[in-house]
Amino acid sequence: MPMTIDELKQKIEALTNELQSQKALTETVKNQYLGKKGHFNILAKVIAQIDNQDKKVAGQLLNELKLKLENHFSNTTSKKQTKQIDFTLPGLPQDVGHLHPISQAMEEITNIFEKVGFTRVRYPEVDWDWYVFESLNMPPSHPARDEWETFFVDAPEPAHDLTYDAKEPRKRHPSLVGGKMVLTTHTSNGQVREMERLKNPPIRMINIAKCYRRQQDATHTQMFHQFEGLVVDKGINIQHLKGTLDYFAEQFYGPGTKSRIRPFHFQFTEPSFEVDFSCHICGGTGKKNGEKCKFCKSGWHEVGGAGMVHPNVLKAGGIDPEIYTGFAFGWGVERTYTLKEGLNIDDIRLLYSGDLRFLRQF
Numbered sequence: 001m002p003m004t005i006d007e008l009k010q011k012i013e014a015l016t017n018e019l020q021s022q023k024a025l026t027e028t029v030k031n032q033y034l035g036k037k038g039h040f041n042i043l044a045k046v047i048a049q050i051d052n053q054d055k056k057v058a059g060q061l062l063n064e065l066k067l068k069l070e071n072h073f074s075n076t077t078s079k080k081q082t083k084q085i086d087f088t089l090p091g092l093p094q095d096v097g098h099l100h101p102i103s104q105a106m107e108e109i110t111n112i113f114e115k116v117g118f119t120r121v122r123y124p125e126v127d128w129d130w131y132v133f134e135s136l137n138m139p140p141s142h143p144a145r146d147e148w149e150t151f152f153v154d155a156p157e158p159a160h161d162l163t164y165d166a167k168e169p170r171k172r173h174p175s176l177v178g179g180k181m182v183l184t185t186h187t188s189n190g191q192v193r194e195m196e197r198l199k200n201p202p203i204r205m206i207n208i209a210k211c212y213r214r215q216q217d218a219t220h221t222q223m224f225h226q227f228e229g230l231v232v233d234k235g236i237n238i239q240h241l242k243g244t245l246d247y248f249a250e251q252f253y254g255p256g257t258k259s260r261i262r263p264f265h266f267q268f269t270e271p272s273f274e275v276d277f278s279c280h281i282c283g284g285t286g287k288k289n290g291e292k293c294k295f296c297k298s299g300w301h302e303v304g305g306a307g308m309v310h311p312n313v314l315k316a317g318g319i320d321p322e323i324y325t326g327f328a329f330g331w332g333v334e335r336t337y338t339l340k341e342g343l344n345i346d347d348i349r350l351l352y353s354g355d356l357r358f359l360r361q362f
């Protein structure tokens with residue numbers, strides 16, 4: 001009669017329970033379990049009857065059981081034999097952990113930007129609506145907010161007059177009027193916070209933090225990370241932005257990687273761009289061995305947004321846009337990282353699956 005995997009599990013459970021009630025740790029009892037004709041060997045024979053598809057799992061379960069039995073009887077007393085310990089044997093190797101691949105990526109990104117004078121900062125990942133949207137030129141009920149599929153924190157809203165005044169955006173600062181709290185949808189919440197921290201330019205910030213959106217598929221997770229660059233000073237222009245993108249592309253992806261900016265729209269930058277990096281498989285040509293490149297399809301990979309800081313955002317941070325200008329960019333850490341050569345991660349959800357077989361590769 002074939003045995004199912006569930007029946008095997010029940011048998012293993014029964015044997016384990018019985019083992020717990022065995023108090024006597026003698027050679028005789030050990031033999032009853034681990035001897036040639038002992039319980040374990042009898043049970044192990046059933047593997048031949050298990051369905052082929054379940055054989056692997058059955059093998060693992062039996063291995064675990066054997067280990068458990070051996071541990072249980074490791075202190076067995078025997079009159080005939082005293083345990084010999086060979087102190088010259090090398091020790092057993094210990095499992096050593098390592099940083100999660102996304103933590104490694106964040107360290108690498110930080111190092112790249114710190115080398116050229118950026119300061120790594122972190123700002124709240126649960127923040128006022130003011131910093132996440134409103135100070136970024138997105139007043140309440142502005143349709144642009146819909147793009148950020150936001151998780152709102154279920155807390156009572158303060159009863160204040162929340163009428164938006166575009167000329168005086170600072171009037172609605174939370175310290176004055178409160179506001180809703182949200183799980184940060186992007187690291188752009190750090191822009192006005194950094195302006196407030198430093199008060200006066202120059203600003204060279206790299207803000208890396210968790211972000212949250214109501215999204216889930218192979219390229220989107222509900223929790224992900226972004227890194228946000230912000231530079232504000234006198235005379236900052238698009239060339240500085242483009243130079244920074246090129247520098248990052250070569251440092252992170254390797255020599256020869258190019259960056260490209262395409263016109264786009266964000267409320268908090270003007271002009272705004274989407275940022276692409278050239279594909280390392282086809283070298284940005286979109287073709288591999290005469291066929292369309294399967295990795296990028298077009299020669300380029302999009303990583304996120306960028307642009308020149310909108311004057312209203314500078315004003316919200318207390319900086320005079322007549323004197324200072326700035327650029328900002330914000331990209332997904334997971335997205336940027338998984339485009340690295342040789343990684344071949346086609347579903348970013350794997351990064352947060354907790355599957356050690358996957359994580360041990362990095």
Ligand code: FA5
Binds near residue numbers: 221306333335
């Ligand atoms: C933004 O979030 C803007 N704040 C970027 C920005 C900053 C523009 C500064 C201008 C100036 P966007 O929604 O496109 O833009 O997100 C940027 C990147 O974050 C995406 O390209 C993607 O790489 C990553 N991202 C967004 N949502 C998710 C998600 N759910 N899971 C994983 N990565 C995501």
